[in-house]
Amino acid sequence: MLTQEEVGAAKQRAAAALAEAGIALTPGEHAAIEVADFGLSRLDEIGLELVVYVNTERVCAKELVLFPRQTCPEHRHPPTGGSPGKEETFRCRRGVVYIYTEGDPSPNPACRPPDPESGAFTVWHEIELRPGDQHTVPPNTLHWFQAGDDGAVVSEFSTMSTDELDVFTDSRIARETVVRAT
Amino acid sequence: MLTQEEVGAAKQRAAAALAEAGIALTPGEHAAIEVADFGLSRLDEIGLELVVYVNTERVCAKELVLFPRQTCPEHRHPPTGGSPGKEETFRCRRGVVYIYTEGDPSPNPACRPPDPESGAFTVWHEIELRPGDQHTVPPNTLHWFQAGDDGAVVSEFSTMSTDELDVFTDSRIARETVVRAT
Numbered sequence: 001m002l003t004q005e006e007v008g009a010a011k012q013r014a015a016a017a018l019a020e021a022g023i024a025l026t027p028g029e030h031a032a033i034e035v036a037d038f039g040l041s042r043l044d045e046i047g048l049e050l051v052v053y054v055n056t057e058r059v060c061a062k063e064l065v066l067f068p069r070q071t072c073p074e075h076r077h078p079p080t081g082g083s084p085g086k087e088e089t090f091r092c093r094r095g096v097v098y099i100y101t102e103g104d105p106s107p108n109p110a111c112r113p114p115d116p117e118s119g120a121f122t123v124w125h126e127i128e129l130r131p132g133d134q135h136t137v138p139p140n141t142l143h144w145f146q147a148g149d150d151g152a153v154v155s156e157f158s159t160m161s162t163d164e165l166d167v168f169t170d171s172r173i174a175r176e177t178v179v180r181a182t
Numbered sequence: 183m184l185t186q187e188e189v190g191a192a193k194q195r196a197a198a199a200l201a202e203a204g205i206a207l208t209p210g211e212h213a214a215i216e217v218a219d220f221g222l223s224r225l226d227e228i229g230l231e232l233v234v235y236v237n238t239e240r241v242c243a244k245e246l247v248l249f250p251r252q253t254c255p256e257h258r259h260p261p262t263g264g265s266p267g268k269e270e271t272f273r274c275r276r277g278v279v280y281i282y283t284e285g286d287p288s289p290n291p292a293c294r295p296p297d298p299e300s301g302a303f304t305v306w307h308e309i310e311l312r313p314g315d316q317h318t319v320p321p322n323t324l325h326w327f328q329a330g331d332d333g334a335v336v337s338e339f340s341t342m343s344t345d346e347l348d349v350f351t352d353s354r355i356a357r358e359t360v361v362r363a364t
Contacts, residue, residue, distance in 0.1 A: 022203060022204025022205075023204075023275075024274075024275065024313035025314050029314065053339065054316070054318060054339055056269065056318070058269050058341050059241060059269060059271065059340060059341055060339075061243065061273075061339035087238065087241060089235070089236045089243065091235060091243075093204075093206065132206035132207050133208065134235060134236070136238070157235065157236055157241055159240050159241055
């Protein structure tokens with residue numbers, strides 16, 4: 001659970017990161033920046049800031065902001081009602097982001113998970129993305145990612161987002177951010 | 183038909199516009215910038231420069247560069263084999279772009295088509311996009327667009343691109359750029 005002040009401060013930080021990346025938002029988009037703490041109340045370590053540009057039944061596009069070393073926890077997008085599951089392409093715009101996904105584990109990964117003993121980070125095939133680099137994660141494939149020391153801005157191009165259907169390895173995770181009334 | 187020199191110069195101009203917009207490309211993407219003259223050999227008036235980031239069976243994302251007052255001619259994306267046709271969202275990143283689409287004609291449009299007498303520009307509902315603004319064009323809907331006096335960089339988020347299936351109002355148009363051997 002985050003306080004309104006914490007959410008407001010995270011929105012301002014995310015907006016500043018997007019502005020530094022040269023990405024223009026409308027005032028409405030600025031106000032609607034989403035702050036996801038995955039229900040763990042440790043936003044700086046485990047969290048994600050998002051601007052959703054479009055999310056129709058067919059296409060979704062977003063900007064993701066990661067604070068320095070902030071981690072999006074491990075999850076997959078399972079098949080649902082006739083669809084094979086969400087397909088996502090991540091394109092780094094600023095900073096560095098390390099994506100971990102299924103495949104041969106990398107011997108010397110650049111990241112440590114926030115909870116090494118939690119068992120919630122199980123895939124270790126590392127893909128390093130710098131500005132201009134991108135990677136497509138197929139449907140129903142486990143992945144997690146972490147920004148480098150200076151944070152990252154990452155564009156996501158995908159099929160429809162249905163966050164509530166995502167399957168997280170850490171069973172404590174809830175995708176919906178709860179803001180504490182003050 | 184364009185000469186290799188014309189294509190090379192257009193690629194350099196497009197790359198410069200993308201760099202000014204803060205958009206990083208890999209060397210491979212830089213080399214693969216697509217220059218489309220729609221077979222009319224009047225690139226500065228009727229044309230488009232593109233970087234295709236991803237184009238799978240489900241999702242496509244591109245950057246479009248328009249030179250000052252350059253026009254993408256009127257077309258639609260028809261239904262094909264079980265799909266309702268391509269759905270496109272245009273998001274302005276830099277400059278100004280005017281999209282013309284089906285709907286009430288705008289009384290004082292900001293653009294003149296390159297060939298007013300050609301009959302190839304039939305929809306006049308104007309949507310002005312400045313950085314941060316976007317518009318979604320539904321499948322099978324006529325549209326054309328032109329940049330303002332300083333050109334434009336526009337992101338496109340869509341379903342799969344199948345350019346060869348596009349239907350242009352101007353029957354002289356061929357989507358494939360032909361480069362003259364020198």
